Amino acid sequence: MVTEPGPGRETMSQIAAPPDLEPAAEPAREAPSASRREPASERSPEAAGRSPERRPEPVIEFRDLHFYYGAFRAVKDINISIEPQKITALIGPSGCGKSTLLRTINRMNDLIPGIRTEGAVLYHGENLYDRDVDPVEVRRRIGMVFQKPNPFPKSIYDNVAFGPRVTGYAGNLDDLVESSLRRAAIWDEVKDKLKQSGLALSGGQQQRLCIARAIATSPDVILMDEPCSALDPRSTLQIEDLMAELKQNYTIVIVTHNMQQAARASDYTAFMNMDEDRAGYVVEQDATIEIFTNPKEQMTEDYVSGRFG
Numbered sequence: 001m002v003t004e005p006g007p008g009r010e011t012m013s014q015i016a017a018p019p020d021l022e023p024a025a026e027p028a029r030e031a032p033s034a035s036r037r038e039p040a041s042e043r044s045p046e047a048a049g050r051s052p053e054r055r056p057e058p059v060i061e062f063r064d065l066h067f068y069y070g071a072f073r074a075v076k077d078i079n080i081s082i083e084p085q086k087i088t089a090l091i092g093p094s095g096c097g098k099s100t101l102l103r104t105i106n107r108m109n110d111l112i113p114g115i116r117t118e119g120a121v122l123y124h125g126e127n128l129y130d131r132d133v134d135p136v137e138v139r140r141r142i143g144m145v146f147q148k149p150n151p152f153p154k155s156i157y158d159n160v161a162f163g164p165r166v167t168g169y170a171g172n173l174d175d176l177v178e179s180s181l182r183r184a185a186i187w188d189e190v191k192d193k194l195k196q197s198g199l200a201l202s203g204g205q206q207q208r209l210c211i212a213r214a215i216a217t218s219p220d221v222i223l224m225d226e227p228c229s230a231l232d233p234r235s236t237l238q239i240e241d242l243m244a245e246l247k248q249n250y251t252i253v254i255v256t257h258n259m260q261q262a263a264r265a266s267d268y269t270a271f272m273n274m275d276e277d278r279a280g281y282v283v284e285q286d287a288t289i290e291i292f293t294n295p296k297e298q299m300t301e302d303y304v305s306g307r308f309g
Helices: 098-105 135-141 156-166 173-183 203-215 233-246 259-265 288-293 298-304
Strands: 060-069 072-078 087-091 115-123 142-145 221-225 251-255 268-274 280-287
Touching (some): 087 098, 098 115, 142 203, 203 221, 203 233, 233 251, 268 298, 280 288
Parallel strands (some): 072 280, 087 251, 087 268, 142 221, 221 251
Antiparallel strands (some): 060 115, 268 280
16 A cells, blocks of 8 residues: 555655644653553543543554565554654564664665565655655654764764755854754763764764764654664663653654663553564554553563563
8 A cells, every 4th residue: 555645745855844842741761660550540541530631643653564675574564653752662572673664764775675665654644655755855854873873984073064064054064063962962072072083982972973963954753773782881871861852852763672771761662573474563552651561462561571582
C-alpha cells in the first residue's frame, strides 16, 4: 500500500516547518521497578471516573509498513506512532529490525541497493515514501546520531557548521554554532578550542558534538541508533540527561539494547521481536512504565525481565 497525496496536500519540498509545540513536562528520571504493579485506577482514567487525556497528533506514524532487502522481508506489519516532544525507545533482541525500522524514518535505507518499502511512514500526515518527496529534505528535518561517534575530520566549528553551509544558511554562522554546541551541552568544554579537530575529543564529547551537528540544521525529529553503546557509564548518563533536555524542543526516537536506559530515559517504548520468517514486528507499544511494570503480552514481560533476549 502506498499513500498518495490527496488534493491540495503539499509535498515535502513545499510544506512549511511544523508549528512550534508546547514544551512537555519532563518525567521523573527514576527507573521504574519491574516488581511494582500500578493500581488499575491509576493506570486508567476511565476506571477512575476521569475523561481520558487526549493524545496529541503523532509526528511519525507507521501504517502497515513492510520493508525488504531484496527478497528478504526485514520488518513487517508495523503500525505504531511517535508522539511529539517525547522520547520513544525501540527495544528487542538483536536482528529483530530495530535499526532498520529507525532508518526508514529518514530514508537512510535508500542508500542500500535493492531495498523496497510497502505501506507508509507518515510525517505530520505526509507519506515520506511518496514519489515527489525529496529524501535530502527528509534528512534535514529528521536528523540522526549513529551508534559510534562519527565526527568529520574537520574542526569542531566546521563539524557543526557543515550542514547549515550545505543547506545555504543565511544567518550568523558563529551564533548558530555556539547555540548548537550549547544545546548539546558541550559548549563550555570546547569554546576555547573550536579550531581543533573534532577527532581529538573523548568518545562522549564526540557523541555530543555529533548531536550538535544534527541539531544545527533545525530538525524536527532526532533519531539515535544505540548512541551510548560505545560510551562509559558517565558519558552515557550525560547523553541521557541531554536527551531529557532536548525533548523539550525535539521528538526523539532511540534504539537501545540497554533495558535500564530505556526505562530511565524514554516516555514510550515499542518492543520488537523476530517472527518465524525472520521478519521483525512490534509485539506491543505503550508508555514505558507500562511496558516495564504491566506489559500486556507475556513475551514482553519475559524480555524486559531477562528471561530471553
